[in-house]
Amino acid sequence: DAGITQSPRHKVTETGTPVTLRCHQTENHRYMYWYRQDPGHGLRLIHYSYGVKDTDKGEVSDGYSVSRSKTEDFLLTLESATSSQTSVYFCAITEVIGANYYGYTFGSGTRLTVV
Amino acid sequence: KQEVTQIPAALSVPEGENLVLNCSFTDSAIYNLQWFRQDPGKGLTSLLLIQSSQREQTSGRLNASLDKSSGRSTLYIAASQPGDSATYLCAVPHSNYQLIWGAGTKLIIKP
Numbered sequence: 001d002a003g004i005t006q007s008p009r010h011k012v013t014e015t016g017t018p019v020t021l022r023c024h025q026t027e028n029h030r031y032m033y034w035y036r037q038d039p040g041h042g043l044r045l046i047h048y049s050y051g052v053k054d055t056d057k058g059e060v061s062d063g064y065s066v067s068r069s070k071t072e073d074f075l076l077t078l079e080s081a082t083s084s085q086t087s088v089y090f091c092a093i094t095e096v097i098g099a100n101y102y103g104y105t106f107g108s109g110t111r112l113t114v115v
Numbered sequence: 116k117q118e119v120t121q122i123p124a125a126l127s128v129p130e131g132e133n134l135v136l137n138c139s140f141t142d143s144a145i146y147n148l149q150w151f152r153q154d155p156g157k158g159l160t161s162l163l164l165i166q167s168s169q170r171e172q173t174s175g176r177l178n179a180s181l182d183k184s185s186g187r188s189t190l191y192i193a194a195s196q197p198g199d200s201a202t203y204l205c206a207v208p209h210s211n212y213q214l215i216w217g218a219g220t221k222l223i224i225k226p
Binding site for chain 2: 043045046048058061101106109
């Protein structure tokens with residue numbers, strides 16, 4: 001795709017364990033976002049980043065943390081996974097330079113199952 | 116507060132028909148509007164991005180229009196094909212370019 005990859009693609013984990021999902025981009029975009037998608041809820045923003053070490057919470061941030069130590073990587077950590085965090089997780093990137101807005105590009109998603 | 120609505124929620128049409136999907140927004144002060152498609156079990160693919168200064172964008176059989184004054188965007192699909200079956204989503208950005216999403220239109224094209 002347009003230089004954004006998510007890993008792993010699928011993961012099954014046990015309740016109570018920490019889990020880290022990775023989003024890697026090669027576009028040098030400042031803005032990165034983590035979403036979850038569940039039936040009946042659409043896409044909900046978890047956390048986002050507007051630069052290295054600059055992050056903020058979205059609408060469903062409880063139980064999640066993020067880190068961005070370099071432009072290309074945005075990590076999402078489930079501190080202690082619960083069954084309610086079973087979901088499909090999408091990463092997205094965008095950039096704005098002057099008046100030019102590049103639009104969103106999404107990764108292929110990570111399907112996480114917490115058992 | 117910006118709200119984005121998509122009508123209809125679902126649409127089923129025979130192959131070959133031209134069709135229009137609608138997206139409305141409550142705050143006309145938008146930077147741009149983006150249309151996506153999502154196939155079942157897959158990720159989101161960007162279809163068209165319309166900047167606020169533009170009135171329409173075209174890509175192949177797809178044409179998206181934007182009318183900020185009326186708070187509407189339409190996605191026109193010409194000569195629909197079974198491969199067009201998917202959920203179509205529109206979204207507008209707000210602070211820090213976070214997207215406000217419509218709930219989507221699920222499109223089924225019958226062979």
